[in-house]
Amino acid sequence: MRSIVLTKGVPDFSDGAVSFNEEGHLERGKTPTVMNPNDAFALEAALQTRVRHGGHVSGMSMGPPGYAEVLEGAMESVYTDDSYLLSDRELAASDTWATAITLSAGIETYQEEVGDVDLLFAGFKTADGETGQTGPQTAWALDWPIVTHVIALDIDPDERLLRAKRLVEGDVDEIETVEAPLPCMVVTDPEFEPTYRKASHRLTHKRLRKETQNRAAAHDRHLTTWDHEDLNLDPDYIGLDGSPTIVSSVDPIPKAPSEREATMVDPSDSEGMNEVLGEFQPYAATTNGADGPNAAEGGD
Template sequence: MRSIVLTKGVPDFSEGAVSFDEDGHLERGKTPTVMNPNDEFALQAALQTKVRHGGHVTGMSMGPPGYADVLQGAMETVYTDDSYLLSDRELAASDTWATAITLSAGLEKYQDEIADIDLVFAGFKTADGETGQTGPQTCWAMDWPIVTHVIALDIDPDERTLRAKRLVEGDIDEVETVEAPLPCFVVTDPEFEPTYRKASHRLTHKELRAETERRATNHDDYLTTWDHTDLNLDPDYIGLDGSPTIVSSVDPIPKAPSDREATMIDPDEDDMSDVLEEMQPYAAEAGD
């Protein structure tokens, strides 16, 4: 079973990690890049498929060279076998359409030169764009079936079919079961949870973890980078020139008001007994 997981690097929006300029605009160069949180569910679905049915899982991303760290993170945490990065300056400033064209070209090159693909997994949406368009648009370019909002799945290798449970209109109380032929796209929902009920599956999961820890330390040996010439892409149809989306305006992110008061204490000059007296009631509650 050959799976590709599409993943992306996004700014780390955790408290204290994001850097803004004085106008409230995000400074990407000063903000750490992390794996898009929703992509982790796609990776978990691919790993579950590998544990249950064997095979190979590849991480693929389009972005600057720094996204190699995101792919290495995918290998470390979800045990991908190798990584493919689609990267060069001609791809910069791509909207979802130009990104989908590039990713589909990467998938087609992979199929032509590496191996046939059975499944492509994608996250629900990205933390920085939140359009939810790239996965379905890439699927459209490949002309494959797609199943979205997947919360559980399994594969019938003999029949070459995917059987999945998916949320209907995003309502967790309404679930439908669907089938699709392979190859196909799977867009996981944040409610997806991998399951390993058999002892053999749990043992395989443990073995894969140990194997991948060794591989991830030498991630460069398992990383392949393709630029737009490798993918035979016309610069007029990728990057900014190939992006039909027009951004009419950008609103700055308002700075959250501080609603907490802080008292500064210098242990060399202030009496710490007042601090202990203030904290004692909270310590008592924790002990209860």
């Protein structure tokens, strides 16, 4: 069983250091990058499949050289065997369509040089784009079946079938069971939870974790980088030139100004602590849902 997990670096919005150029394009080189949170569920699904059925799991990402750290994180957390980074300047500023074309070319190149792929995993959307389009577009480019919003799955290797439970239109109250022939693409939902019920599965999981510690420590030796020439891609159909999406403007969300002043009080300062108590007394909790200064005396 051979799987590829697509993962992406996204701006670390929590740092408030997102940088845009004059044309409204995100300057990723000047913005802290972390792994897209939703990709963690895709990685867990790939790991569960490997634990249950064996095989090989590769991580793949398209982006600047710094995305190698994202792939290294995938190796550390879910024990991928190797990493593939699709990266050069011709790929910069790709929209979802150009990204999908590049990723599908990367997967086809992988199959030519490494081996046939049975499963392709992806998170259902990225924290920066929020479109959820890249996964389905990549499956379309490969002409593979796709199952989205997957919350549980298993493989029938003899029948070469994926059996999965998925949320219907993302509704957690409605679940359907579907089948798809391999190879196929799986887009996981944040509700996905891996399960390892058998002792043999838990032992395999432990063994893989130990093996990965040494591999992740030398991630560069397990990283392959392909540019657009390696993928036989025409520059007119990738990157900014190959992106039909037009961004009219980008308005970063400003940080809310601080509206409160903090006063530091030393616990040993009895006068200061009395002032703090006086501030909190009007908001003190009461019992029995009653209000007023004598509310605590009410009841039976």
